[in-house]
Amino acid sequence: MTHAAEPVAYDVVVIGAGPVGENVADRARAAGLTTAVVESELIGGECSYWACMPSKALLRPVVARADARRVPGLSGAVQGPLDAAAVLAHRDEYTSHWKDDGQAAWLDGIGADIFRGHGRLTGPKQVTVTAPDGTEHRLTARHAVAVCTGSRAVVPGLPGIEDARPWTSREATSAKEVPGRLVVVGGGVVGVEMATVWNALGAKVTMLVRGEGLLPRMEPFAGELVAEALTEAGADIRTGVSATAVRRAGGGGPVTVELDNGESVEADEVLFATGRAPRTDDLGLETVGLEPGSWLTVDDTCLVEGTDWLYAAGDVNHRALLTHQGKYQARITGDAIGARAQGKPLDTARWGAHAATADHAAVPQVVFTDPEAASVGLSLAEAEQAGHRVRAVDYDLASVAGSGLYADGYKGRARMVVDLDREVLLGVTFVGPGIGELLHSATMAVAGEIPVARLWHAVPSYPTISEVWLRLLETYRG
Amino acid sequence: MTHAAEPVAYDVVVIGAGPVGENVADRARAAGLTTAVVESELIGGECSYWACMPSKALLRPVVARADARRVPGLSGAVQGPLDAAAVLAHRDEYTSHWKDDGQAAWLDGIGADIFRGHGRLTGPKQVTVTAPDGTEHRLTARHAVAVCTGSRAVVPGLPGIEDARPWTSREATSAKEVPGRLVVVGGGVVGVEMATVWNALGAKVTMLVRGEGLLPRMEPFAGELVAEALTEAGADIRTGVSATAVRRAGGGGPVTVELDNGESVEADEVLFATGRAPRTDDLGLETVGLEPGSWLTVDDTCLVEGTDWLYAAGDVNHRALLTHQGKYQARITGDAIGARAQGKPLDTARWGAHAATADHAAVPQVVFTDPEAASVGLSLAEAEQAGHRVRAVDYDLASVAGSGLYADGYKGRARMVVDLDREVLLGVTFVGPGIGELLHSATMAVAGEIPVARLWHAVPSYPTISEVWLRLLETYRG
Numbered sequence: 001m002t003h004a005a006e007p008v009a010y011d012v013v014v015i016g017a018g019p020v021g022e023n024v025a026d027r028a029r030a031a032g033l034t035t036a037v038v039e040s041e042l043i044g045g046e047c048s049y050w051a052c053m054p055s056k057a058l059l060r061p062v063v064a065r066a067d068a069r070r071v072p073g074l075s076g077a078v079q080g081p082l083d084a085a086a087v088l089a090h091r092d093e094y095t096s097h098w099k100d101d102g103q104a105a106w107l108d109g110i111g112a113d114i115f116r117g118h119g120r121l122t123g124p125k126q127v128t129v130t131a132p133d134g135t136e137h138r139l140t141a142r143h144a145v146a147v148c149t150g151s152r153a154v155v156p157g158l159p160g161i162e163d164a165r166p167w168t169s170r171e172a173t174s175a176k177e178v179p180g181r182l183v184v185v186g187g188g189v190v191g192v193e194m195a196t197v198w199n200a201l202g203a204k205v206t207m208l209v210r211g212e213g214l215l216p217r218m219e220p221f222a223g224e225l226v227a228e229a230l231t232e233a234g235a236d237i238r239t240g241v242s243a244t245a246v247r248r249a250g251g252g253g254p255v256t257v258e259l260d261n262g263e264s265v266e267a268d269e270v271l272f273a274t275g276r277a278p279r280t281d282d283l284g285l286e287t288v289g290l291e292p293g294s295w296l297t298v299d300d301t302c303l304v305e306g307t308d309w310l311y312a313a314g315d316v317n318h319r320a321l322l323t324h325q326g327k328y329q330a331r332i333t334g335d336a337i338g339a340r341a342q343g344k345p346l347d348t349a350r351w352g353a354h355a356a357t358a359d360h361a362a363v364p365q366v367v368f369t370d371p372e373a374a375s376v377g378l379s380l381a382e383a384e385q386a387g388h389r390v391r392a393v394d395y396d397l398a399s400v401a402g403s404g405l406y407a408d409g410y411k412g413r414a415r416m417v418v419d420l421d422r423e424v425l426l427g428v429t430f431v432g433p434g435i436g437e438l439l440h441s442a443t444m445a446v447a448g449e450i451p452v453a454r455l456w457h458a459v460p461s462y463p464t465i466s467e468v469w470l471r472l473l474e475t476y477r478g
Numbered sequence: 479m480t481h482a483a484e485p486v487a488y489d490v491v492v493i494g495a496g497p498v499g500e501n502v503a504d505r506a507r508a509a510g511l512t513t514a515v516v517e518s519e520l521i522g523g524e525c526s527y528w529a530c531m532p533s534k535a536l537l538r539p540v541v542a543r544a545d546a547r548r549v550p551g552l553s554g555a556v557q558g559p560l561d562a563a564a565v566l567a568h569r570d571e572y573t574s575h576w577k578d579d580g581q582a583a584w585l586d587g588i589g590a591d592i593f594r595g596h597g598r599l600t601g602p603k604q605v606t607v608t609a610p611d612g613t614e615h616r617l618t619a620r621h622a623v624a625v626c627t628g629s630r631a632v633v634p635g636l637p638g639i640e641d642a643r644p645w646t647s648r649e650a651t652s653a654k655e656v657p658g659r660l661v662v663v664g665g666g667v668v669g670v671e672m673a674t675v676w677n678a679l680g681a682k683v684t685m686l687v688r689g690e691g692l693l694p695r696m697e698p699f700a701g702e703l704v705a706e707a708l709t710e711a712g713a714d715i716r717t718g719v720s721a722t723a724v725r726r727a728g729g730g731g732p733v734t735v736e737l738d739n740g741e742s743v744e745a746d747e748v749l750f751a752t753g754r755a756p757r758t759d760d761l762g763l764e765t766v767g768l769e770p771g772s773w774l775t776v777d778d779t780c781l782v783e784g785t786d787w788l789y790a791a792g793d794v795n796h797r798a799l800l801t802h803q804g805k806y807q808a809r810i811t812g813d814a815i816g817a818r819a820q821g822k823p824l825d826t827a828r829w830g831a832h833a834a835t836a837d838h839a840a841v842p843q844v845v846f847t848d849p850e851a852a853s854v855g856l857s858l859a860e861a862e863q864a865g866h867r868v869r870a871v872d873y874d875l876a877s878v879a880g881s882g883l884y885a886d887g888y889k890g891r892a893r894m895v896v897d898l899d900r901e902v903l904l905g906v907t908f909v910g911p912g913i914g915e916l917l918h919s920a921t922m923a924v925a926g927e928i929p930v931a932r933l934w935h936a937v938p939s940y941p942t943i944s945e946v947w948l949r950l951l952e953t954y955r956g
Contacts, residue, residue: 061550071543358936364938443919458921459841459842461800461844461914461917466915
């Protein structure tokens with residue numbers, strides 16, 4: 001092990017070069033600050049290689065086929081199976097074959113210095129990077145260190161699980177072959193998206209869900225409609241069950257998942273999509289008085305509680321485990337670091353330039369299944385729990401002219417949650433084919449806090465699915 | 479001819495039972511007013527039988543096939559032609575085979591009395607309906623008459639045109655067979671949509687466009703991208719030319735269109751998509767001091783200038799010739815009639831409940847071609863002409879991750895027009911595959927007058943096409 005003679009000083013040191021770290025660096029650069037970025041794996045992060053990009057590259061053909069099958073004059077042409085090899089090859093292109101040259105060049109292009117290796121805090125504003133060859137670089141941050149290390153999949157500590165070599169989201173998004181049979185443990189977003197992909201590519205999929213239904217963080221009808229479609233597509237969804245043990249037969253044989261109801265399921269692979277943990281366990285947090293392995297609690301500028309120099313943006317702060325929300329936090333973090341470094345006042349009021357207010361009020365998410373499920377803001381249950389006086393307004397998306405034109409036999413549903421005191425929307429959910437891009441209209445309404453009276457003037461173009469907005473308003477007026 | 483002994487009195491008489499008239503009646507009913515609705519053709523109007531519904535039923539398979547062809551693993555399945563018979567049969571279903579029983583039942587269900595026949599004003603608040611059998615019904619309106627008669631296609635008075643039996647939008651949306659060769663005169667929305675349909679169904683399409691490009695009311699890149707795709711799909715687009723004469727060979731033979739450049743084009747059918755005229759020529763306008771055949775000028779409550787009882791909503795007032803905008807006006811008209819009848823105060827302030835403000839500021843339109851073209855509010859040219867201090871911000875939609883995932887080889891473009899004085903958006907245009915439902919986010923932003931600083935908090939979900947919003951904001955910030 002060698003040591004650099006002297007620490008190298010930067011204005012900002014960013015640990016983690018996923019989309020979040022990249023955006024912090026970009027905004028710090030915009031504020032005129034020098035920046036070092038530390039990355040132990042691929043620049044571009046989980047999203048680029050084992051999450052958003054590969055999953056959506058895998059899902060898009062599934063959804064496009066489902067849509068095409070529901071269109072007259074075309075449906076006969078698309079009854080056959082997807083060309084799995086073509087879909088997987090396309091996924092490989094979208095992950096740049098798990099090489100990060102392009103993203104490294106981008107980061108280099110914005111003037112950030114890249115340090116490849118494992119970054120650890122060694123004290124306030126001090127970071128040591130251990131390169132793969134054992135070389136150490138000592139960095140100091142004049143103004144701020146930003147932790148953007150993200151999260152990792154959590155696999156439960158079941159008997160036999162290590163020998164069973166289960167899939168996590170990483171293997172599920174990067175697998176090179178279609179397993180004959182796949183068990184998916186978990187009914188959240190990763191679970192339903194990966195069940196959708198591998199089922200469509202030819203695997204016999206069994207989902208094991210501990211709770212009552214899929215997508216438990218969305219309105220109940222989201223999980224119901226997705227479960228109905230997945231079941232029709234051939235998946236076996238079992239709810240109210242938990243895995244108790246996993247056993248892999250010798251020599252790469254099949255895997256058996258034991259269940260708490262006494263049954264068992266045999267498959268070729270098993271995916272655990274059962275949760276995430278912060279990547280903070282080997283980050284030197286103990287050197288600055290924080291708990292290794294914990295989520296980092298931050299204020300709305302993403303400053304870690306109890307510090308005036310340590311920021312945490314993205315999954316690691318546990319506010320919203322979504323790439324786009326992490327990037328949003330990153331922009332605010334970078335701008336806040338810049339403003340503080342320059343001694344400028346911060347605008348940390350609600351919806352201010354330096355407050356990640358949307359994390360509380362307007363987090364959007366699109367689940368790219370068939371049907372798509374998308375939501376922003378609070379569900380009815382969340383709004384009630386938060387003490388708002390609300391009314392949920394529902395509408396059957398199949399009754400919108402644009403939906404029927406989009407797909408024969410359209411099934412879908414929409415809900416808006418109205419704050420009765422302020423007459424603004426707290427949350428909106430759409431479930432149905434072709435609604436992915438429609439979500440942003442809801443995000444505008446919720447984040448823009450557009451009063452219901454003004455929403456009447458936002459006329460949806462006829463005949464689009466967007467006309468559901470008119471129907472929701474008419475239903476609300478009664 | 480027989481006369482009813484006494485006029486029948488209603489609170490409101492609506493002339494024209496398209497979507498606009500239906501909505502005026504519905505809102506008048508909600509205000510407790512009795513309503514008569516007069517219709518000389520099919521209840522449901524142009525939109526249901528010869529415009530939105532059939533055109534979109536014809537276009538959706540074309541767009542879905544184009545989308546499917548750009549998806550890996552699926553494209554091989556959809557190289558063949560569309561099943562034209564299936565597409566036309568589907569269109570026939572969507573127009574209820576040009577029967578209006580369903581819509582008549584709806585109108586009856588809301589308590590409106592339906593008078594089938596030609597309605598004419600015979601003086602203030604007086605309407606006479608001449609039924610198909612010659613029977614006359616005299617109606618009086620205690621509070622208001624609403625003219626919702628819409629518009630008709632205008633065919634230019636070229637030599638030979640009557641004998642040539644040209645198509646208008648009605649024949650283009652209701653034709654039972656695919657012509658071998660089709661000439662489309664006009665490059666507006668009807669022209670490009672019908673060229674898209676019939677080209678995809680197998681016709682050899684030639685477009686004759688007087689101006690420099692297609693879709694002249696949108697940002698220039700809209701027409702450019704649509705023209706590029708239509709040309710690639712096999713259409714022949716000729717700009718800067720006008721038809722000077724039309725000649726149909728005897729016995730139902732081919733039609734020849736003579737051009738002002740000395741050339742001529744032969745085809746089996748010719749569609750004139752060259753403009754609209756108000757259906758006010760035989761409406762008795764002269765009995766109330768108005769000019770027959772003129773567009774009816776209205777205020778923001780849709781009250782006709784110089785009257786306190788005559789309203790005009792929809793195409794006929796020439797504010798925005800779009801079904802959804804007419805329905806919007808109809809809701810406001812019906813509510814205004816109701817409020818005035820009840821002696822309640824009206825809210826006619828900008829964006830008030832009784833002011834069709836969106837007609838001036840936020841008219842959305844989606845052109846359902848491949849690529850789709852969608853806009854809301856003012857184009858750059860319109861904003862500049864209106865004297866706003868503006869900046870146009872452009873972004874290449876192909877550079878958005880969600881676009882590439884949506885379609886291989888994605889081509890598209892986005893523009894937002896920012897009012898630099900108020901820091902709100904005056905207009906937004908998207909052109910590209912899959913952007914139809916994205917438009918409503920722009921309509922929310924424009925009609926909601928969401929400040930640019932707040933738009934930063936409306937986070938687009940990753941990786942959707944909606945992320946273009948982030949790119950536009952980043953580009954604006956520079």
